[in-house]
Amino acid sequence: MNGLTRRTLLQGGTALAAAGALTGPALFDFAKAWADTAPWKAESGAKLTVMRWKRFVPSEDEAFNAIVAAFSKATGTEMNVFSESFEDVQPKASVAANTGSGLDLAWGLHTLPQLFPTKVLKMNDVADYLGKKYGGWTDAAAKTCKLGDDWLGIPIATNGGYMNYRKSATDKAGFKEFPKDFPTFLEMCKALKANNTPAGFALGHATGDANGWLHWILWGHNAWTVDQNDKVVINSPETMKALEYCKALSDTFIPGVASWNDSSNNKAFLAGELYCTLNGISIYVAEKNDPSKKELAEDTYHALHPIGPIGKPTELQLALPILAFNFTKYPNAAKAFIAFMLEKDQFEKWLQGSQGYLTQTLNAYENAPIWTADPKNTVFSQASKRTLPASGIGTVGEKAAEAIANFIVVDMFANYCTGAKDAKGSIAEAERQLKRIYR
């Protein structure tokens, strides 16, 4: 503690004292040393207001808070962190962008920084620094945050969603190994339904879950909302096939999926009523943390998405980029904080705390201990590598973000699967909306 200067003592003393207790001296010492040598020096008297999405795994939040506290103490930056539910992060960030006040940093979902490219602080130096130090960024993560050669934000992590299934049920259905292609997957879901142990995937406006699995089905059939030149190509025979496949699949689902939000499948799976779904690792973590759900935890397994006719992975994982607004008074503190979070000493502990909920976007962390600590975690280490950006094969940007935010693909599938519209009508509606966005 001899390295403390009078300034850091004065400024860091009040900030986050409670959370500071969790950090331990090691993290703090590192933070102090880091702050002294970091390329970005926090402005004196800096204050950062950070909005993040509300955690699903408590220990992830604790690890995050420990990082915040260490950063705060080491740099004398006053940190004000608050969290919002998935659905509210984007509107709040948008309002901040619109009014030019209220937030310095926003840690959000999908391609958030692309929604207001003129309002963010360019992160090129931070991305270079971290990329060089930690083996480069994964492809999709980089695309999510880049506009041309500029980094609009930093891809902190990916929230991987994979197949969560009850081994006893799939075994009983006659599938010792989880299906690797679309036809077998459909057969398994039919068998699960016949055994009264149904699968279920959200068809409602579930930002993470519904967008995730329906884009996978769409892309898996080599159907896309737009092509490489951002021309709308949703009206294609491939989309038709994707709709038919999805309809057959949804006929095997547990009732109610059309009303599901992001938490519905977690609840149903934990209640033992749902036997296969697409979700982050949060279900498994909740089972492990609840002694009464020990058997459920032992029976829960994870698998990669089956591969569609296209012949390669077409996952849409939830990117979690952070951005700093260009109206922040403390750009250096903001950059320093982002860089600090992704340094090995913090980030590996954070991954550990998240228990597999977060996946690294920097290649060097692929060997982080969390992925081998429990074999059921391993699948999730692939999330940042196997995902496509939210735009599919089109350009990442505001338009792709808007298409996702408006649930265009989700509604197209839901319209057809629930019988609200025929296939042509569902596609036509999506096409019309996409054409307006991509005009």
Next chain:
Amino acid sequence: MADVAIAPRAGSPKSQIREATAWEQLKHNRNWLGFWFMLPAMAFLILFLAYPLGLGVWLSFTDTKIGRIGEFIGTENYEWLWGDDVFWLSVFNTVLYTAVASTIKFAVGLYLALLLNENLPLKAMLRALVLIPFIVPTVLSAIAFWWIFDSQFSIISWSLKNLGLITQNINFLGDTTWARICVIFANIWRGVPFVAITLLAGLQTVQPSLYEAATLDGASSWQRFRYITYPLLTPIIAVVMTFSVLFTFTDFQLIWVLTRGGPVNATQLMATLSYQRAIIGGQLGEGAAISTAMIPFLLAAIMISWFGLQRRKWQQGESND
């Protein structure tokens, strides 16, 4: 004479009888004073009502996105909405939601008010109890309904299953028809107390002597309601129903918590669609256009009750104002 009278005024400013300056007029003139007293209220209304309304209408003619100033694009947003199935579905849903919910709220509310107007034991207590759904914050009651109608954990499905009446959970919020029924039910539950208590207040103003006279004339209870209660209650019915229709038409919280407009937009109201497109989707201009499109409907609702009220006054022999 005229010259003499005018000359000193124009000529010497030091004259004792001088013209009040403009400033003094503004200070002391009664008409201006009235204006000054109105000013705070006017400023308040302009700042918080007229300006946002005007801004909303203006935004609807631009392509403003969140975080970006838009350009004037004329009626492009409206033309786009005109051909948008989801928008028309939301108009249909809103009208259906408002019509069904308001009608039932009125019927149930009036019935409750008539009941509560009788001499019941524990009258005060009962009247207070009726208000409970109105007092509970909307979001809280909506979350409670969300659990009650949950596709997996619904208490209704569970009870019916345990009674052996059904074998599978009822798909309350996942089926388009059920979802509409559920949101309308929740809205009625919440809106009935307002109608009931206000109508009750109206009922209490009816003079008992009228009923006595009618009873002496041998009027049946239906006749007493039809020819005394109902006509005297009409003005308050008009006011209550205007408010009820306005509240229902612009409902947002209940729908957003229960269904977010789903399944497949079956419960998407104009208000929720506006939020989805403007705030979630980022297209402020289009969202504003949807909100603006609500104005004619709301004006129509106000006009109907306004003219209803006027007719009432005319019936009572008062002059129209």
